Amino acid sequence: MNKILGLLIVASLLTIPIQGSDYLLLSETGTSAKSIAIGNVLGFDESANAIFENPATLDRLKSTNVAFFSTSIINELNIACFSVGMKSSSGTFGLGYLQGSVNNIYQTGNNDNVFYTDGSFNYLDQTLKAAYAFSWQPGLSVGAVLSSYQKSIGSTSAKGIGTEIGAYTKLGAMDVSLVVRNPIGGKINYTNDQSETLPLQLIGSGKFSLNEGEVYGQYKYQVGKKGMMSFGYSTEIPGVSCLRGSVGYKEYAVLDAVSAGMVMGMTLEFEGLQLNYAFESGNYVENGAKHYISFSTDLNFGKWSRLEILSLK
Numbered sequence: 001m002n003k004i005l006g007l008l009i010v011a012s013l014l015t016i017p018i019q020g021s022d023y024l025l026l027s028e029t030g031t032s033a034k035s036i037a038i039g040n041v042l043g044f045d046e047s048a049n050a051i052f053e054n055p056a057t058l059d060r061l062k063s064t065n066v067a068f069f070s071t072s073i074i075n076e077l078n079i080a081c082f083s084v085g086m087k088s089s090s091g092t093f094g095l096g097y098l099q100g101s102v103n104n105i106y107q108t109g110n111n112d113n114v115f116y117t118d119g120s121f122n123y124l125d126q127t128l129k130a131a132y133a134f135s136w137q138p139g140l141s142v143g144a145v146l147s148s149y150q151k152s153i154g155s156t157s158a159k160g161i162g163t164e165i166g167a168y169t170k171l172g173a174m175d176v177s178l179v180v181r182n183p184i185g186g187k188i189n190y191t192n193d194q195s196e197t198l199p200l201q202l203i204g205s206g207k208f209s210l211n212e213g214e215v216y217g218q219y220k221y222q223v224g225k226k227g228m229m230s231f232g233y234s235t236e237i238p239g240v241s242c243l244r245g246s247v248g249y250k251e252y253a254v255l256d257a258v259s260a261g262m263v264m265g266m267t268l269e270f271e272g273l274q275l276n277y278a279f280e281s282g283n284y285v286e287n288g289a290k291h292y293i294s295f296s297t298d299l300n301f302g303k304w305s306r307l308e309i310l311s312l313k
Contacts, residue, residue: 022224023149023160023188023196025181026100026125027052028253031069031081033294037265037278038232039248041216043168043177043205048085051096051131054179054203055143056166058092058133061085071290077102083129091134092143100125107154121154133166141168149188149198160188162198177205199223212236216248226258234267242270246278265292 030036031052032045043054048067050057064087070080083096102123133143145164151157166179186198205218213235221227232248246265251258265278276294
């Protein structure tokens with residue numbers, strides 16, 4: 001059953017669309033090990049990866065930041081993303097690139113109900129993002145993203161433009177992240193005269209401190225779909241000030257259904273060095289679980305910068 005769900009996710013990405021259906025954003029698979037560890041709650045990863053979560057969070061960067069993430073689904077769909085955030089006196093600028101690919105997919109033919117292989121084709125899904133964020137007023141950051149989507153499935157290709165806007169603020173004891181994806185609509189147009197609609201999504205997330213820990217919550221709504229919730233908790237390990245543990249619950253879409261899974265994680269911080277580990281138990285993974293590792297550190301080459309490397313094994 002686990003493998004079947006994994007195949008459904010990959011198949012939904014590879015399928016040439018039905019006219020008017022919603023485009024499946026590649027970023028739905030996750031772009032940050034740190035966020036996945038708290039239930040994939042978005043908006044609180046203060047690295048360049050914020051361009052894939054909430055562009056307003058880029059304003060919280062202290063310096064130039066670079067982030068990288070990679071994963072695979074059932075050892076078929078390879079996903080990688082790279083992002084950079086650049087702090088300046090007039091705001092923070094960001095660039096991000098996300099790619100998903102599958103090579104050598106068998107193409108089949110049918111001769112009198114006898115199926116045979118007839119060559120192969122490749123799948124490539126690419127997203128390029130440009131973002132800008134700034135402090136609108138004390139305690140309130142806003143940001144916007146312009147996204148370019150390109151996809152090729154064999155000889156069929158597609159492209160389109162999307163937008164996102166975000167805000168990050170503090171309401172009393174709670175940090176609040178708000179994101180609207182594709183507020184002005186948009187379409188992905190295919191060379192076979194088909195098209196898909198970029199989904200309108202609203203994502204609201206919150207974080208507040210509880211004793212020595214932090215509680216996270218999120219509600220994600222896509223027009224025409226069921227709403228999905230995520231929760232997470234992160235706390236300092238008693239007696240080990242440089243070590244934090246986390247646990248999360250997340251809901252995610254598999255075609256038109258909503259599934260759910262649990263995640264757990266650990267974070268080690270020491271002298272500007274941060275190492276994140278997450279363990280996910282989910283129905284869409286071939287072996288029932290995945291291990292995520294993230295690494296970040298502050299570097300000083302005349303100016304402070306931060307390098308964050310995220311990977312999944």
